[in-house]
Structure formats: structure tokens, C-alpha cells
Amino acid sequence: MQEKNTKLAIVTGGGSGIGLAITEKFVAHNIRTIIIGRDRQKLDAAKDRLGALCIPVAADLSDLGAIPALVQDITTRYGRIDILVNNAGINLKKPFTEVTDQEFQQILLTNLTAVFALSREVVKQMAHSGSGAIINISSMAAQYGIPKVIAYTASKSAIEGMTKAMAVELSPQGIRVNCIAPGFIATDMSAKALDNDPERKQKVLSRTPMGMLGAPADIGDAALFLAGDAARYITGVVLPVDGGNSIGF
Ligand code: NDP
Numbered sequence: 681m682q683e684k685n686t687k688l689a690i691v692t693g694g695g696s697g698i699g700l701a702i703t704e705k706f707v708a709h710n711i712r713t714i715i716i717g718r719d720r721q722k723l724d725a726a727k728d729r730l731g732a733l734c735i736p737v738a739a740d741l742s743d744l745g746a747i748p749a750l751v752q753d754i755t756t757r758y759g760r761i762d763i764l765v766n767n768a769g770i771n772l773k774k775p776f777t778e779v780t781d782q783e784f785q786q787i788l789l790t791n792l793t794a795v796f797a798l799s800r801e802v803v804k805q806m807a808h809s810g811s812g813a814i815i816n817i818s819s820m821a822a823q824y825g826i827p828k829v830i831a832y833t834a835s836k837s838a839i840e841g842m843t844k845a846m847a848v849e850l851s852p853q854g855i856r857v858n859c860i861a862p863g864f865i866a867t868d869m870s871a872k873a874l875d876n877d878p879e880r881k882q883k884v885l886s887r888t889p890m891g892m893l894g895a896p897a898d899i900g901d902a903a904l905f906l907a908g909d910a911a912r913y914i915t916g917v918v919l920p921v922d923g924g925n926s927i928g929f
Contacts, residue, residue, distance in 0.1 A: 688763070689706050689712070689761075689763035689764070690716065691767055692716045692741060694715025694723075695723040695725070696726075697867030699767040700896065702765055702767060704730060706733075706907070707731065707734055709908075711907075712733045714737050715734060715735070715736050716737050718740045723736030723737075723738060724736055742786070760808070761802050764799065764813075765814075769791045769817065772829070774828060776827075776828070784831040786831075787832055787835055788834065791832065792834075795816065795839065795842070803846075812853075813908075814850075814857045815859070815903050816842070817860055817861075818839050819833075821833040823926040840861075843858065843859040843916060844916050848916065851915060858906045858911070859918040860902050860921055861918050861919065861921070862899050863893075863894055863920065864884045864888065865893060865894040870893070888923045888928055889923065889927075894921065894923055
């Protein structure tokens with residue numbers, strides 16, 4: 681069960697990249713954080729690094745049918761859920777006409793449908809306590825058009841719409857729902873998209889007024905703020921954390 685004054689968070693994809701940086705911030709602020717991913721080794725490595733407040737749970741969130749029992753189990757073991765960060769996501773970089781229906785569905789399943797299914801189950805728990813903060817993770821792909829990421833763009837655009845709909849519907853239950861739109865952040869995912877494509881990387885940097893990629897910790901700081909009482913009157917926003925990329929010339 682929860683210790684007094686210790687909040688409980690779930691961070692999906694908390695074993696690597698941006699999710700790991702969010703977990704690091706949460707743990708440093710005494711928030712007990714459950715990290716979910718498919719790769720148990722990655723999760724265990726995160727726990728070794730972050731200590732007892734970091735709790736790894738191996739699960740494939742694209743297995744929608746398993747999500748209700750997963751959330752029930754977390755609630756039974758650890759008590760109420762205060763914060764959910766829907767960070768897990770996958771990308772597919774491929775020309776528009778080469779993307780198969782199956783590939784498109786797979787990206788939407790992980791980046792969108794699983795976010796809905798997990799949020800629905802967590803909200804049922806949050807509603808009991810009359811409070812909660814949910815943070816979704818979008819992308820620059822939902823701010824302007826980026827070629828060769830059609831399914832990813834569809835999923836992230838939908839996440840922003842869902843953020844607003846959830847914020848409105850869940851406010852009466854004391855649940856705030858916000859979204860972070862990271863710019864180009866140095867992680868494995870962005871390395872895959874940029875390292876073999878110098879032209880794209882140059883384009884990214886040239887339209888980022890601050891002239892550099894962000895660090896995962898920059899997203900961690902924003903998530904910590906949106907999850908906490910300092911953001912108690914903020915709901916339904918999409919916060920770009922992007923060095924100005926979304927408004928860059
Ligand atoms: P990573 O690839 O490092 O992290 C993605 C995480 O999602 C991994 O920990 C992975 O864990 C988890 N994950 C993926 N699929 C599933 C699944 N089916 N079930 C459970 N967990 C899953 O990427 P980033 O840290 O860069 O990305 C994190 C989020 O930030 C994503 O939503 C991404 O779209 C978004 N983003 C990233 C940007 C960037 O520049 N890096 C820019 C804008 C948005 P495992 O492999 O163990 O399953």
C-alpha cells in the first residue's frame with residue numbers, strides 16, 4: 681500500500697528515453713512510479729538506477745484485453761493512482777504509398793487505442809478518489825506536416841483531440857488532462873529517424889530557434905509541473921517543449 685504523502689504514478693514506456701527521464705524526475709520528488717514496457721531487462725535496469733520508488737511492470741500495452749486486469753492489479757497492490765503519463769509510443773518512417781494497412785493499424789493500436797484503453801481503466805480508479813492528473817505525449821508531427829510518418833502523425837493528432845475531450849469530460853471528477861508536445865529530443869527514437877538522414881536533421885535544427893535538440897529531462901520537468909499542484913488550474917492544454925520548433929521559421 682501507499683505510504684503517507686507518497687503519490688503513485690504510472691509512466692508507460694518508463695524504461696527508456698523520455699519516459700525514463702520523466703520517471704527520474706518523479707522519483708526525485710518522492711513519487712512512487714510504476715514503469716510499464718515490454719522489455720523486462722530495460723525496466724529492471726531503470727529500477728537498478730532509480731531505486732525502490734521505481735516499480736517495473738512488464739506488459740505489452742497493445743494487448744488491450746489485458747489492460748483492465750493490469751490496472752486492477754496495480755490498484756490492489758499499491759493503492760490509488762494519482763498520475764498517469766501516456767508516454768509509450770512507436771514510430772514508422774516510410775513513404776506514404778508504402779505503408780500497409782497492418783502497419784498503420786499497429787501504430788494506431790500502440791499510440792492511440794492503448795492510450796484510450798489504459799486511460800479509461802485508470803480514470804475509473806481516479807474517479808473513486810476524486811482527483812488525478814493525466815499527461816499525454818504528442819509530437820511536432822501534430823503541429824505541422826512532416827513527410828513519411830503518416831500513421832504516427834494520425835495517432836499524435838488524435839492524442840491532442842482526445843486530450844481536450846478528456847479534459848472537458850473528466851474535470852467534474854477532479855481529473856486534469858494535459859498534453860506535452862515534445863520537439864526533437866535526443867533519444868533512440870529520434871536517432872533512428874534523424875541519424876541516417878542528415879538532410880532531415882539539418883532541417884530540424886534550422887527551424888528550431890534554440891538551435892539544438894532537447895534533452896529527455898526537459899520533458900521530465902514539464903511532466904512534473906503538469907502532474908503537480910502548481911498546475912492545479914491547468915487542464916486541456918498542449919504544451920510544446922520544443923526550443924521553439926513549432927513556431928520556428
Ligand atoms: P523510446 O523508443 O525510447 O521509448 C518508447 C517507449 O515506449 C519504450 O520504453 C518502449 O518500451 C515503450 N513501448 C513501445 N511500445 C510499447 C507497448 N506495446 N507496450 C508497452 N510499452 C511500449 O522513445 P522516446 O522516449 O523518444 O519516445 C517516448 C514518447 O515521446 C513517444 O510517445 C514518442 O512518440 C514521443 N516523442 C518523442 C520525440 C523524440 O524526439 N524523441 C519527439 C516527440 C514525441 P519497450 O520497448 O520495453 O516496450
